[in-house]
Amino acid sequence: MREIVAVLDFGSQYAQLIARRIRELGVYCEIVMHDISAEELGAMHTKALVLSGGPASVLEENHPDMDPRIFEMGLPMLGICYGMQLIGAMLGGTVESAHGREYGPAAIDIDSPSGLFEGLPKRLDVWMSHGDHVTKAPKGFTTLAHTPQVIAAMGDADRRIYGVQFHPEVVHTPKGAEILKNFLFSIAGCAGGWTMANFIEESVARIRSTVGTDHVICGLSGGVDSSVTAALLHKAIGSQMTAIFVDNGLLRAGEVDEIRHMFTQEYPLNLDIVNAREQFLFNLKGIIEPEAKRKSIGKTYIDVFYGEAERIGGAKFLAQGTLYPDIIESRSAKGGPSATIKSHHNVGGLPKDLKFELIEPLKELFKDEVRVLGRELGLPESLLNRQPFPGPGMGVRILGEVTKENLAILQEADKRVQEEIRTYDGYKDIWQSFAVLLPVKSVGVMGDERTYANVVAIRAVHSVDGMTADWVKLPYDVLARISSRIINEVKGVNRVVYDISSKPPSTIEWE
Numbered sequence: 001m002r003e004i005v006a007v008l009d010f011g012s013q014y015a016q017l018i019a020r021r022i023r024e025l026g027v028y029c030e031i032v033m034h035d036i037s038a039e040e041l042g043a044m045h046t047k048a049l050v051l052s053g054g055p056a057s058v059l060e061e062n063h064p065d066m067d068p069r070i071f072e073m074g075l076p077m078l079g080i081c082y083g084m085q086l087i088g089a090m091l092g093g094t095v096e097s098a099h100g101r102e103y104g105p106a107a108i109d110i111d112s113p114s115g116l117f118e119g120l121p122k123r124l125d126v127w128m129s130h131g132d133h134v135t136k137a138p139k140g141f142t143t144l145a146h147t148p149q150v151i152a153a154m155g156d157a158d159r160r161i162y163g164v165q166f167h168p169e170v171v172h173t174p175k176g177a178e179i180l181k182n183f184l185f186s187i188a189g190c191a192g193g194w195t196m197a198n199f200i201e202e203s204v205a206r207i208r209s210t211v212g213t214d215h216v217i218c219g220l221s222g223g224v225d226s227s228v229t230a231a232l233l234h235k236a237i238g239s240q241m242t243a244i245f246v247d248n249g250l251l252r253a254g255e256v257d258e259i260r261h262m263f264t265q266e267y268p269l270n271l272d273i274v275n276a277r278e279q280f281l282f283n284l285k286g287i288i289e290p291e292a293k294r295k296s297i298g299k300t301y302i303d304v305f306y307g308e309a310e311r312i313g314g315a316k317f318l319a320q321g322t323l324y325p326d327i328i329e330s331r332s333a334k335g336g337p338s339a340t341i342k343s344h345h346n347v348g349g350l351p352k353d354l355k356f357e358l359i360e361p362l363k364e365l366f367k368d369e370v371r372v373l374g375r376e377l378g379l380p381e382s383l384l385n386r387q388p389f390p391g392p393g394m395g396v397r398i399l400g401e402v403t404k405e406n407l408a409i410l411q412e413a414d415k416r417v418q419e420e421i422r423t424y425d426g427y428k429d430i431w432q433s434f435a436v437l438l439p440v441k442s443v444g445v446m447g448d449e450r451t452y453a454n455v456v457a458i459r460a461v462h463s464v465d466g467m468t469a470d471w472v473k474l475p476y477d478v479l480a481r482i483s484s485r486i487i488n489e490v491k492g493v494n495r496v497v498y499d500i501s502s503k504p505p506s507t508i509e510w511e
């Protein structure tokens, strides 16, 4: 029987990070809703539970809670932050509101060096982020660690129930992985050994049983996420999947040919390339507002998918390469209260009455995990190391109305950015680099002539998962070549600027 750890999600931005850390330790992990019933959990054959943090307070009425019968299942349990407070409150301890939030680095002193803190120093640096805290541990629990202000960890070794007030899953808790490891292996008795190869096996089995004898269409953008999704489906169901590459006209120069070559020659699969350039442009006519653009592009994609599904004789499922960060920024992962930053087209733009059932096999993963998965599936490095390219493409890199003329200018400018930036030694460490067409004109002089033309911004960022980013300190000579080539070679541009903003507070794309 496969070993599963379940993370009960109480609306934390970090729930997925917890799952990821557990996977990194070689234990399969799934995120489930916090109100899952004891029966459902039992049916999953869960080996251990982790209760995530969350923005609510157990002192509020109607706070998210869990089925109390879960405590009777005898499962090892680790509550993190809100999770610890909930355990405290549900088992008869006392939780109180702190005077103000405690946020950021803290040092905790270990009172009990065995179990959760086995093999760790007496004092640990941790990351705190909470408003409430447990002031009296429930009966049967002892304090395992403290700060001058709070009980930092508590546990009942007999029942194998533990709580930590800090966040072991974030990098700012340097020994966090060891604490999780102690919980999983010493306390919960997990065996470990899970790898991405297992993920493939499990996904293949799941896809086959979901799809049965039906047909799946898979939106293929040529980016890493959708390519890995298509490869996974291809492995699972072969020709029952049609990968649809939509030429929406918002692509980088040369992209269609690259994709055709990749998926007919290098990694052949059932590929269908649809030219829908006019349809996208027509629907974008007159739209300026970024969210409206995203919605329009998302809707046109769906229309194209409907058309193609019909053409190939029907499809019950639509597969997409949605990743975890796409979900968390478009809406909360499991209906929790995190804010919408941008509606990524493959998440936020879907119609309510979508005629397909969705298959999103990567939705619990981060980008770097997807690359590992792709490697495991045998996709070429050239594809796996491609920079991410947003679904709405140049639609969100042309500020203002998207027109044929603007698209031509941006494609030409972007091509020069790509060509020149590749000469930079640090290119392979760049997360994304691209051109953006600004909706302003500026005055210039070319020869003896006055010009009044477009401004192009260059964006190049370092990032690990797209959630945060910093601008790349590109050498001046690289910037100079990009600028001079664009201004000299691209008609309609007389000024180039470099974007030096980080995310947050900016975002990577301009729209």
Ligand code: XMP
Residues within 6 Å of the ligand: 294, 329, 342, 343, 344, 345, 346, 388, 389, 390, 391, 392, 432, 466, 467, 503, 506, 507, 508, 509, 510, 511
């Ligand atoms: P932002 O601009 O939100 O971008 O900082 C974070 C990462 O997500 C990509 N991105 C998208 N990808 N559909 C996608 O498939 C979208 O609508 C979308 N919007 C942004 C962006 O390129 C960056 O890598």
